[in-house]
Amino acid sequence: MNLSFIGGGAMAEAMIRGVLSQSLAKPEDVYVGEISEERCRYLSDAYRIYASPRNEVAASKGELLVLAVKPQNFQDVAPELRNLLSPNQTVLSIIAGLSMSTLTGELDHAAAIRVMPNTPAQIGEGMTLWLCAPSVSEDTASQAEAILATLGDQIHVDRESYIDMATALSASGPAYVFLFIESLIDAGVHLGMPRPMASRLALQTVLGSARLVQETGTHPAELKNMVTSPGGTTAAALMALEEESFRATVMKAVVAAYRRSIELSEE
Numbered sequence: 001m002n003l004s005f006i007g008g009g010a011m012a013e014a015m016i017r018g019v020l021s022q023s024l025a026k027p028e029d030v031y032v033g034e035i036s037e038e039r040c041r042y043l044s045d046a047y048r049i050y051a052s053p054r055n056e057v058a059a060s061k062g063e064l065l066v067l068a069v070k071p072q073n074f075q076d077v078a079p080e081l082r083n084l085l086s087p088n089q090t091v092l093s094i095i096a097g098l099s100m101s102t103l104t105g106e107l108d109h110a111a112a113i114r115v116m117p118n119t120p121a122q123i124g125e126g127m128t129l130w131l132c133a134p135s136v137s138e139d140t141a142s143q144a145e146a147i148l149a150t151l152g153d154q155i156h157v158d159r160e161s162y163i164d165m166a167t168a169l170s171a172s173g174p175a176y177v178f179l180f181i182e183s184l185i186d187a188g189v190h191l192g193m194p195r196p197m198a199s200r201l202a203l204q205t206v207l208g209s210a211r212l213v214q215e216t217g218t219h220p221a222e223l224k225n226m227v228t229s230p231g232g233t234t235a236a237a238l239m240a241l242e243e244e245s246f247r248a249t250v251m252k253a254v255v256a257a258y259r260r261s262i263e264l265s266e267e
């Protein structure tokens, strides 16, 4: 299968790495259109793929054409792609906030897949939601699924509203988790712990706790209760968090991101 990318940045590279390492495409079947010549040189040297600062070859070669430019650059590439796309191609857009109707309308192309990945995709630990337009064939959807699975976990959804929800939860979510990790580290330093030690403790605590929830399938509230002894240290900490409305604050943050994603998609 020929696989093309318009935009050869961080997310495109994560997909290229995944696809090549799992032999889903051969290097000679991967084409990138990327505006930066330096970046093209890097991609063709590192992965032995075709990369050009002009988009024509990538746009016309890919049976699956991944749109991986920043949202503000979509309007630059759309008119060019509109003239180059043929009916046997499927466009797979990872552009945040770009709705299916804008994507298919601006490109005048019905076969499209809207994808919402997140940053950990760059190390194969991402969470990706994706939606197919009605005209995408089952074969193409299966190929897309195999490619997206190289980025980490993935869910094929049938309602676009889930993509907006995922924007607020899993796509913006890493920023909330980074903030939480940073807070734990700073707390350790505040108590007198060397920063590298506090960092190691905070990271392994977050990683191990997430894995425990995932591997046991136990509800997080139950796991929390198991580490909370009556009158103990964790109970004291949880009281402090409840006093500052920790859970309500996190929920409000996700709702704020969701509202903002709806606003942006309507602009």
Ligand SMILES: NC(=O)c1ccc[n+]([C@@H]2O[C@H](COP(=O)([O-])OP(=O)(O)OC[C@H]3O[C@@H](n4cnc5c(N)ncnc54)[C@H](OP(=O)(O)O)[C@@H]3O)[C@@H](O)[C@H]2O)c1
Pocket: 006, 007, 008, 009, 010, 011, 012, 033, 034, 035, 036, 039, 055, 068, 069, 070, 071, 073, 076, 077, 094, 095, 096, 097, 116, 117, 118, 119, 120, 171
């Ligand atoms: N990174 C994430 O975690 C994440 C998560 C969810 C969704 N996304 C979406 O994924 C998309 C790509 O993100 P990214 O982090 O990979 O961005 P990125 O690293 O900035 O990659 C975009 C690339 O496209 C190039 N480009 C700009 N205009 C172009 C044009 N007209 N033709 C061809 N290439 C062009 C850019 O070159 P210059 O830098 O020289 O402009 C850059 O190398 C975005 O739309 C973003 O919303 C990303």
